[in-house]
Amino acid sequence: MVAKLKGEYGSGIEPLTYLGQNYMVVDRSLIPELLQVLRNEEQFDYCVDITAVHYPKREKQFDVLWVLYSFARNERIRVKTQIGEGETIPSSVPIWATANWLEREVFDMFGIKFDGHPDMKRILLPDGWKGHPLRKDYGILQQDNEWVQINLGIESGQ
Amino acid sequence: MHDLILYIQSYLDSDRTPGGAGNVFWATVYILLVFGGLSVAVIAMNWLERKILAHMQVRLGPMRVGPHGLLQPIADAIKLLLKEDIIPAEADKLVFWIAPFIVVLAAFTVFVVVPFGPTHAITDMNIGILFMLGVSSLSVLGIVTAGWASNSHYPLIGALRSSAQMVSYEVAMGLAVLSVILMTSLNATGTGTLSMIGIVQAQLTQGEWFIFKFFPLGLIGFFIFAIAMVAETNRAPFDLPEAESELTAGFHTEYSGFRWSLFFLAEYSAMIAVSSIAVTLWLGGWLRPFPNWLSGDRWDLVFSLFPGITFVLLALMCFYNTARMPKHPLFKIQTIGLAGFGAVLGLIGLLLFWTPVRVRVTDIFWFAAKVAGFMYLYIWYRGTFPRYRFDQLMKVGWKILLPMGLALLILTAGMGMRTELWAQLQGVWRGQ
């Protein structure tokens, strides 16, 4: 499968294996098409998880990951791409309905916007919150004190 | 003094109810007795429900306040009275204030006609059963207005549910009641009665409780009523108006303290009221069980000993549990309390063996025992059944109970007139 995809998309895809787990690093531009192909042709019909990792020192700061599973092949695969600060990425809600909340959580935690998502807003943090906590530059004790003061009426949440 | 005793005696041996005799003083005494007894019954019911339900659910229930939690209902009552009485700011204050009183008034007023014995009723109305059904149906007004006046989502949904539910089940209930009224007319004169005392006396003269009449028609009628009455009192599995998992507490979500306790009081007295209707209509009211099989003076005597025996047994149970109490100084007061309670019960039991008391109390005892059976059923339902969904509840009411009730009414009428119908049929056949 990987070879076929590699043949099709060329240098945009870099298939890798670590500790027996397959994943591929994919160019940002190939993402929408590749996910569609994986879903429809390679039977990866179950989107396990969508998440992101923040590397503040890199030029393209974020890794966005899709963990996919195929019931038919009993196989997992991870698709990984890199995007920069402020860049958006096409939403996969039309491909997997489950992506809805998962993408919202990525947005909430990292501030990565997904184009075409039906309801791109925060999910775990309150709507008016400032900052995206899972970024590396967001301190562990940091809070949106302004929000806390306005909404909870206390000086600080600490 | 002697005159006074004679005066009292004349009422104790009277063959009429105080209302029937038109004696305002004795009617007042009876009203106080009935309502006092009712309040005690509700308190006892509160404790019993918690205890019985607890034992069904492998727990102990109230154990702290008094021996075996006997004083728990009193503690609760005090707590409720002392609690802050909150009226929501956006509520319709007048209606919010009135609603619980409507419910309590309706629930208590029905007891005017409940016959605890041939003369032990406040009054015997000519339209007794109609009065009971009518007045108990007024309590839904209180529930609806309570839900509306709270001006909140959950109470309103609860109120809408309860009004739809009670109106629906009243129909089936009424049909079941009608079949009994048809049965009362099976006598020489051919006229039935709506009077509660009259209905029991009809069962006495016909020598048969109406639950066994025209088997299985009486039984079916009883079952329709038994289902409808649970729905009518908003109890599990029909407790949708106050379904705590959906509507937090339904129509009384916004009520607290004293007003809430009024709803509580009304619910339990309504349960007792509808149970007394069922007992009166189908289970022979105050009549003792097995009147035909175990008949005769000797058996009458044996059965009249039951009240005393029951109380003595309860007292013995108390003493047994007193003996099982932990022998620790901390439990001293509790042990003494339980023993004292047992002693009181035992004394009451002994008093009930005394002939003048025994004769006058037997009726009340059997009536109360039958009602208590229903109360146990209520608790049992609650411990066993999940809750119906609203559309299913309506389906049961309109699509199952109502057609059954109609068929039952027609069949009962047919059975009652079977000789006439048969004669007419024969006439038609011969005429041809």
Added chain:
Amino acid sequence: MNPPVATPFFFYLLAGTMIIGGILVITRKNAVHSAMALITTLLAQAALYLMLYAPFVAGVQIILYAGGIMVLFLFVIMLINLERNMKERQFNRQWLVGIATAAALGGLFIAVYTATTRGKVLFPEGRMSYVEADNTQKIAGLLFDRGMGQYMFAFEIASLLLLVAIIGAVVMAKKRI
């Protein structure tokens, strides 16, 4: 032995309750308050029936009007738009006509009473000696008895009318059956 309950005191009390209740029904802006007043009126009316030694009619009045119909009234009132009613003008200009009609009707009643009692007293003296105990049976007799039942047909026609109304309501509420 049996002291009469139907004393003038009770009559005036109930009649007063009814009139006050009736006035409240049409003057309250809040429809739920109106409904509560109407319930009071209906209950007072049931009590008046009791005073007339017609307990069956009184019972039916409670069970049907106060217990059944008013519950449905309240049910509907809760669903309609109360806010608009509160803002709307409550009376239109026909109130003059209404008062005139009411006055004329009242005058007619008084005229008939005084004419029939020849100006002596408004109320008949003494009371009728109906037996309370068989009131229900009497009504049943009037309706269904083979010999003296006169109102069977009218009764059945009324029930047919209700049936038609029920079917009409179902058809109107539910387009597809």
Added chain:
Amino acid sequence: MSGYRSIWGSRAGNDHCNDPPEIPRLADEGARLRDDADKKASPGGLGTDGIRMTDPNTLSPLDLETPDKTFLDANELIINMGPQHPATHGVLRVILRLDGEKVMGLECVIGYLHRGVEKIAENRTYTMFNPYVDRMDYVAAVSNGLGYCEAVEKLLNVGAPARAQYIRVILTELNRIASHQLWLGTHALDIGAITPLFYTFRDREEILKIFEKYCGARLTTHAFRIGGLQYEAYEGFEREVKNFLTFFTPKIDEYEELLTTNRIWLERTKGVGTISGPDAIALGVTGPVLRASGVKWDIRKAQPYANYKNFEFEVPTGQNGDTYDRYLVRIAEMRQSCRIIEQAVAGVPEGPIMAKVPKVMKPPVGEIYHSIEAPKGELGYFIVSDGSTQPYRIRVRPPSFVNLQALEVMCRGQLVADVIAVIGTLDIVLGEVDR
């Protein structure tokens, strides 16, 4: 029902759901899901097991007919359920859009219990983070711990010794039973049956006693360590587990007696909250909810972890994907867990309980995704290591969070009472949803 809004709209002025929130529409999704379902008429299966698909045309909850508009349903009622509500199992807030009592749409508002577990992980060493995972799905803390420990072990490339594996399986399966018991009790309570709650809690107590005796804690156990176990099984552990099995197996029948054939229970659960297999897969639903929809997929079988491949057990599935099937599947899973425990207790080998792991763990640079079959579904840990003592990023794939997403699809067109039943049947733990 018109007029609801008018009453609420102005008179309930300070109610916080005064402004109708925007409720996301799944309509276009629905059309797509149905297309998929049609396309996948005969989907591939897992070898011989296969996926038993339900007929998507009859069971998809997404193709609801729109009711005829009458003068009564001009307006809809927006009602707010939670975060303080007796039946939302914690601090879940659900905003319901009702037509009468019929649910036209709903939106979940979550995050009231958000504690930033993933952020905490980045500031703790691998060992220090271990107790935190117990606080996510606090009902199934042992399963959480198993998933985390195995993920880190994989990253370190060490394996727990055989004895540790067996004890882990025993404790995890006990925990699965405990979790299902808690679910059953609360679910039944939501539907109005109050008694099962006390029965299940009585029996869950026995499991908690074993946990307590083993590691000193009852709820958040922190039972496992990276590389194996810290504590040797206590004296009489195997005997007590066996005793528990003989005690517990008849109790399952007791639960079933109360509910399985109860008419009201059947009416309340059959055909309620139905979700078809394809819909469930598309929505990423896992665990008993997925299996009840006819998809025979259990990670313990599909991609065995720990030593589950040593044990014989079946994967129970349902057919209709309704609340009743989910109930049956979970009941059957309790029996299967008993089976696994029975085999495991019989075969616990002697030997060490801890593998050789360094005191200061520094996994090589790399990333790993490891998932286990938690009582609620697929619980996954995605760990990125940068070679230091602290994980660079830990992502937890929470089953409750993803399953909760299916709530809207399952509830649309049902009644308010069914929403309660469906929230119960999804078996969510808010600690895990919000993390």
